[in-house]
Amino acid sequence: QNQSGAAAGLGVNVANSKDTIKIFNGGQNQSGAAAGLGVNVANSKDTIKIFNGGMWVHNTGRGTSGLTNKLSRDPLTAKGIFRYDVPALSAFSITASGLVYGTLQLYGSAGGGGLMSKKYIRTGTSPLTVRGDFYIQEQAYDSSAMTSGSIFSIGGDWSVYGKMEFSPNSNQSIRLNGTTLQTITGNLSTFIPKTVEFNNSAGFLFNQSFYIDSVRMTSGNINSSMGAWLCVGYDATNPGTLIRTGGIVTGQLERWFFDGVVSDSLEYPVGTSDTLKLAKVRYTTPPTVQGRIGIRYFHGNDGTDLTVPLNDGGFSVTRRSNAYWNLSSTLLVGGAISLSIDGNGQTGITSGSDLRVIWSNDEGMTFSLPGTHVSGFGSTAKRDNIVFPFSRFYQAGNSVINPLPVELSSFMAATIKNEVILDWSTSREINNSGFDLQRADISQTENDNSPEYVSVAFIPSKGNSETEQRYKFNDRNLNSGRYLYRLKQVDFNGNFRYYNLNSEIEISIPNVYALNQNYPNPFNPNTTISFELSYDSYVNLDVFDLTGRKVSSIINGNIKAGYNQINFDGSNLASGVYYYRLIATSSNSKFEKILKMLLVK
Incomplete structure (x- = not known):
């Protein structure tokens, strides 16, 4: 640990052309602790290396001393901590153009002060990069005056426990581009970014509702916990835009709708971690009070027969999906919407034009048909003129035309020496041709993310049934190794669905000759x-x-x-x-x- 500049005058002078200050794991330096200059880093090739686990704490009352543009970009410094601490001054300006930090922390604890009382003003016209975490402490207040060309990239977690704001002339966008799961935590309601790009295949998680004016989804799923949601747009001045080329919102997504005007169709890229279940909403009759519609997808396999069939203009609706899209509203009053929901991956859909949207307001106990049917396409169902567009919406069809055919109730395996005995059962079958049993040998692979399956046998269906049917197959004479199994259920229309055995099978080497x-x-x-x-x-x-x-x-x-x-x-x-x-x-x-x-x- 080093403390420099503890009294008036110069604490440390780094003046040669290739000098390096190194702070290792557990090390700490404090600069500018009292009047005078804490550290002077003078020449163009001098560097400061804060290795992962190390920390540099800088009292901003002494100025930046040219420190930050000396920070090393060595990969081993990706999460070395640089902490600013504002003392009695109420504001401090950081010229942030082109800077690269490991982990950046903004504190306001030096010299006391209340919550969000110490202000940092970031200025500049070129990108700012934080390769690790970005953290704002309770007493700190981050204010960006950086321009649109100065993208703020964050590679780690983003924690705002103080305040963060963007000045009226700042159009700076934030890019989340880490390589591991990035969490967004803190007082998220205290700031509203103008643009956030989500570009991390490992995904994102936030625990409080997060409001953003413009969202770009490039890569990685966006999830929320503790009842939080992602809101794109938040008032009439900032209605929000969403551009998606990748990723799925696996939590709740909310979007803003104006009063008094017919809206464009707004997309909700919701779904599971691996399957997009896109929903679209358009106000065909304007609401009288503006506000938000939120949508969250809840997954369920296969389908269930309706206890009471529905009549939709002479078309008999007898079966529904177990999956549903839950719609909620905030502030909105009046109007009618057009809703489309894509059951991408749902088994048993054979006719998109006959696919229906049905509604339940009692957690799937009873169902009705609000509005009017519009012919869908593929796996997408559509409905217009829905006056009360909230609660659960399901896809539905006729059990013959869109049967949603097979409900698999179990799939198990056991081994005897080099033989695998596979058992599975169904609780219901309609229009089922049979099961293609497939096996993948993963003995020589480092991971099983992309196993190569081969067909072992085709087991024909036992026919349409509303009762349990059991199937069995013995896969014999296997070599020692690790295997995965799955069933490819195929109906007579050529539709199919995969069911994976939930664990790998290992054939061990014999104990004796x-x-x-x-x-x-x-x-x-x-x-x-x-x-x-x-x-x-x-x-x-x-x-x-x-x-x-x-x-x-x-x-x-x-x-x-x-x-x-x-x-x-x-x-x-x-x-x-x-x-x-x-x-x-x-x-x-x-x-x-x-x-x-x-x-x-």
């Missing part, structure tokens, strides 16, 4: 001989006649530990009794066994 009876036996002219090796071994597998003469050498070489089988062809032999012998030799053991087999022509 073994030579098994050939199958079939008797045989003509082919049979399979299987054996088990508990260690990598040099293997001799030979066939002898009754006189002890060797008539065939099947294997003569190195074989890996595990389960093995090989075909023996006796086409060139006469009918009779033969013996096959296995000799397996490893570095620490030797195994030998002889068995008899019968060739009958």
Whole structure:
């Protein structure tokens, strides 16, 4: 730990052309602690390296002393902490153009002061980069006067416990572009960014409602917790825009609608972590009071028959999705909307034009058909003139036209040596052709993010049923290794859906050596001989006649530990009794066994 500038005058002078100040993990420097200049970093090639875990605390009463433009961009300094602390002064200006910090912290604890009483004014016209976390302490107040070209990039977490604002002449955009999950926490209601770009494939999480004027979704899912939501636009002056090229909002998304005007169709890119379930809302009859509509998607597999079918202009609606889109409103009064919801990935949709939107206001107990049906397309259902556009909306159809066919109730597996026994059951089947059982060998892969599946067998459906149906398949003669399984359920219209076994299957290396009876036996002219090796071994597998003469050498070489089988062809032999012998030799053991087999022509 070092404290420089503790009294009037110069504490540390760094004046040579390649001098470096290094602060390592657990180290700390304090500069400008009293009157005078804490640190002078004079020449263009001098650097300050705050390594990850290190910290530099700078009392802003002494000025920046040219410190910040000396911060190293070494990868090992990506999260080294640079902390400003405003003393008795009420405001401090930071020239932030082109600067790169590791972790940046704005504090206001020096010299006391109330909440959000110490103000930092950031100015500049070129980008500001924080490679680690950006943190604003309770007594600090961050005010940006940076222009639109000065993008503020944050690579870590963004925590605002004080205040953050953007001056009227600042159009600075914030870019969240980390490589691990980025959390946004604190008093998010104290500031409203003009533009935020979400560009991180690892995703984002915030725990308080977050209001933004303009949102760009480039990459990564946006999630919220504790009942929070993401709001794009917040009043008549700032109605908000949303541009999406990637990512999904897995929490609640809210958007602003004007009063007195027919709105454009606004998109809600909501869904699950891996599937977009896009919703669109348009006011066809203007509301009398402006406000927000929020939408959140709640996932559910397959579908359920309606207890009471609905009649939609002569079309019988008999079955609904278990998934739904929940709509809520804030401030809005009056008007009517057009709503479209995309069931992307929903099984059983065969006719988009017949797909319906139905509504429930009692948590899915009863249903109705608000407004008028509009023909959809693909997996998208549409409905116009919905007067009370809140609570749950489901996709629905006719159980023959859009059957949403199969409800899988279980899928399990067990192993016996190198055999996998797979069992699954359905509670309901309509229009189901059958199941394509698929297997992926992940023994040689470092991860199973993109397994390559191959078909093992097709198991036909037992037919339309409203009761439980059970299926079983034995996958035999597998090599030692790690496997994944899935079912591809296919209906007679060619629609399909995957069901994954929820755990991987491991076929272990045998504990002991073994030579098994050939199958079939008797045989003509082919049979399979299987054996088990508990260690990598040099293997001799030979066939002898009754006189002890060797008539065939099947294997003569190195074989890996595990389960093995090989075909023996006796086409060139006469009918009779033969013996096959296995000799397996490893570095620490030797195994030998002889068995008899019968060739009958």
